[in-house]
Amino acid sequence: MQTMAAFKAIVIDKAQAGQAGQTVRLADFDDKDLMDGDVTVAVQYSTVNYKDGLALTGKVPVVRRFPMIAGIDLAGTVEASSHPAWKAGDKVVLNGWGLGETHLGAYAQKARVRGDWLVRLPQGMTARDAMAIGTAGYTAMLAVMALERAGLDPARGPVIVTGAAGGVGSVAIALLAKLGYEVIASTGRPQEAAYLKGLGAKEIIERKELTSAVRPLGKERWAGGVDAVGSTTLANVLSMTRYGGAVAACGLAGGMDLPTTVAPFILRGISLLGIDSVMCPIAQRQEAWRRLEADLDRAKIATMTTEIALADVIDAGQRIVAGEVRGRIVVKIG
């Protein structure tokens, strides 16, 4: 007989009949209402990514099933498993795969998931470190790996990171600086210059330099970059990329459109590299986490991280969508 057990979770539900929108609250959730999965995880930490903010505020229809436990990222310990790769006590990380969108998510003391989605927590990392990195940081790593596959290296010239003071941006700066790149950070928060330089940025440019009208080709300023902003910002980054360079597109904090021309591609041979973290194949995830353990300075993670409790997640979701969060937020759960 299955035991009934309730645990705390951030639950998103549809508003009552006749009312628009959704409700979000810290609630008791019953074990028996968890979805199918071959591994049960005791969640220790989660995090707040931009997408979590979109889900929590309902600004964009991220959530595809109701009720939903929000949260796209978790780190914790396997409690029970019928999956051959995992046993009770294993330390695991899960990013994406529809968690918090189509599958009950991470802002809960317990998650039941598919063992095929899990990555082993790197030995040198705690669950908190892994969530300080989270989807934002793992996406920054995927972007750096894509740039490397495209042939970028520090000798080719400086690289730009947009949305620099955000999660993807902060981790991208720390990674690229550690790998020897000269990093230019683009931010709408010049007051964060000292923070960005502490992460390893050499130069800070104002966001507005990249939000003006896009010329098909601009002055060649960088060999490549990591873009978390999209829209006019990405279009300007492309038009200012040096001959043969590469830019990884991973975000849309500034908009989903891309008002560019083919000029950077056909006249300068530039590559635009698409980055997806959600359905990324497991081998690439494992490599990304291996690289994060090797190439991300733990002291820098500490400077970019603030910790909150599960009850504070709803407020943090509003702040991240408003562009007010610096670096990364970890959520202490277990």
Ligand code: NDP
């Ligand atoms: P954050 O909110 O932490 O960072 C986004 C940053 O973008 C902000 O800190 C701000 O940086 C900048 N920004 C915000 N609003 C605007 C605006 N209107 N115009 C220009 N710049 C803006 O979010 P994350 O780092 O968690 O995510 C960044 C983006 O990457 C999001 O769009 C997210 O959806 C996407 N993403 C995509 C993934 C994928 O799989 N492809 C995975 C993870 C994230 P500053 O103040 O320095 O200017």
